[in-house]
Amino acid sequence: NAGVMQNPRHLVRRRGQEARLRCSPMKGHSHVYWYRQLPEEGLKFMVYLQKENIIDESGMPKERFSAEFPKEGPSILRIQQVVRGDSAAYFCASSPEAGGENRPQHFGDGTRLSIL
């Protein structure tokens, strides 16, 4: 499967713990995007990264959330000291370049995060 791979598919954490969500982009894609989907809502942009660089983090909460896309390995979305309101589906997308024709974002199947 050459698609966007996210793991885990489901993650359960207790309040105060840390959550780490992983995303491997499609082969040949060097741009990664993270979105959050709350119940019965559309997806909300969080952050856009290229290898080793955060390009746009305008949708990322200022505290507890961080993202990285290292030179080697998957992109990681990290949520520290999780709270109940962090319960959501987190989707990763990738593209070969940002925006534009023939460069649409392709999505993974998401990680469903549940906070107890």
Next chain:
Amino acid sequence: GEDVEQSLFLSVREGDSSVINCTYTDSSSTYLYWYKQEPGAGLQLLTYIFSNMDMKQDQRLTVLLNKKDKHLSLRIADTQTGDSAIYFCAELNQAGTALIFGKGTTLSVSS
């Protein structure tokens, strides 16, 4: 700011055409997209249209863009039960870095 609006529900009979509508606010949007989400799954890219086009057809899917009214529609011909899903309209933001999504239209197809 950038915003995308969609009707929440649409119910059709198998074999009929479905039309899902969307309005957006950013007149400088260059690309507009339609994604499909089945229960428990990610988003599947269905089609997209560049803002200098009025129409794009791809098999059973027809996208119409009225740039003056900032209105986008997705028509599904000969709708099947397998088309039942949530359909999201999205525009690319001005910076080209993020998609702005509507809340999604739940399409229900009855046989």
